[in-house]
Amino acid sequence: MSELTHKKDRDEKHLDKFTIKELREMAAEIPHEKAIHDMKKDELIAFIKEARGISDETPVKKKKHIKKIKMTKPELKAKIRELKVLRLQALEAREQKKAVRLRYQISRLKKQSRRIAA
16 A cells, blocks of 8 residues: 555656665666666656657756856946945935945945956
């Protein structure tokens, strides 16, 4: 009984969520001619899906790394000057939260300019 519930839990879980060890155990239960232990995770998932007759309705999308836009040192310095003017205006208008947020932005840009200079 417990073995049936264990298999049912395995089937309900998405194959990408399993570890390689679990996938190898599942693949070992399937009659095969291929070397399971030489397969990578993606290959194991494809093998199990093929054996069970599962088709991919919606492929799992992996997040793409978005590159940050790098600014040159003169651009950073110009941006810092703009933010300093805005910060002074916020302080005169007694907008403390805006002034603090601008101070943090200025500080972050200064750190970036120091890294570029080095």
